[in-house]
Amino acid sequence: MSPFTVRLNFHGDLIFFLGSRKPGQKIERNLGEKSSVKDVIESCGVPHSEIDLILVDRQPVGFGEGLGKEAQIDVYPAPRPGTKFEKNRLQATRYERFIVDGHLGKLARNLRLLGFDVGYDRHAPDRELLQIMVREKRALLTRDRRLLMHSVVRHGYFPRSQNADEQTIEVIRRFDLLGLIDPFTRCIRCNAPLKKVAKGDVIEKLEPLTKIYYEEFRRCTGCGQIYWAGSHFSKLQKRLEQIRAHCS
Ligand SMILES: [Zn+2]
Numbered sequence: 001m002s003p004f005t006v007r008l009n010f011h012g013d014l015i016f017f018l019g020s021r022k023p024g025q026k027i028e029r030n031l032g033e034k035s036s037v038k039d040v041i042e043s044c045g046v047p048h049s050e051i052d053l054i055l056v057d058r059q060p061v062g063f064g065e066g067l068g069k070e071a072q073i074d075v076y077p078a079p080r081p082g083t084k085f086e087k088n089r090l091q092a093t094r095y096e097r098f099i100v101d102g103h104l105g106k107l108a109r110n111l112r113l114l115g116f117d118v119g120y121d122r123h124a125p126d127r128e129l130l131q132i133m134v135r136e137k138r139a140l141l142t143r144d145r146r147l148l149m150h151s152v153v154r155h156g157y158f159p160r161s162q163n164a165d166e167q168t169i170e171v172i173r174r175f176d177l178l179g180l181i182d183p184f185t186r187c188i189r190c191n192a193p194l195k196k197v198a199k200g201d202v203i204e205k206l207e208p209l210t211k212i213y214y215e216e217f218r219r220c221t222g223c224g225q226i227y228w229a230g231s232h233f234s235k236l237q238k239r240l241e242q243i244r245a246h247c248s
Contacts, residue, residue: 115184181244
């Protein structure tokens with residue numbers, strides 16, 4: 001096969017992954033053999049989990065499409081509602097279950113606080129993260145591009161911000177979660193659902209002042225941790241309101 005050149009045009013916020021390149025600047029790749037469009041796109045630094053639509057010479061294609069001759073490739077980010085290529089979209093708009101990489105503990109905590117089902121183990125190696133992701137059908141949240149580029153990743157997201165609250169807002173927007181927020185229904189420590197319990201059932205485990213000032217309690221159905229609207233509650237509530245306000 002004689003060498004050929006493909007030209008890639010990355011649209012929207014995919015520019016984030018292209019380092020110092022400017023919006024509208026095309027990238028050329030010289031290829032000596034037939035290559036999948038996924039591999040060529042990822043060689044530019046953009047994980048496939050960020051891509052909702054690929055056009056090769058204006059025709060929509062999937063990630064496995066082979067490139068064997070000169071082509072113009074347009075790459076669009078997710079989410080991309082209202083496109084005329086609705087049937088050719090490569091990402092789910094909404095996804096409700098996540099696995100979070102060990103470096104994003106605060107994001108995992110925030111999402112659990114909002115009621116979302118989040119797998120998180122600070123010490124889990126990458127291989128285990130991917131296994132859990134596949135087995136439990138979770139979307140992968142990580143700032144490790146190479147991990148997102150792994151072929152078993154179906155749904156995933158690379159938080160742009162390094163700030164956990166901003167990351168939380170990004171994830172809510174990306175996966176259309178605003179209407180599903182249900183705060184204080186899930187354990188921050190172990191991810192199991194919380195259940196309301198009568199004060200009498202937990203009173204022996206409470207500190208003296210907690211016994212006096214609080215009436216409503218929830219207990220984790222997994223680890224048994226008891227939750228109440230304690231001193232940190234209003235702070236969290238305020239943060240949640242800020243997150244909601246940013247997302248709408
Ligand atoms: Zn728990």
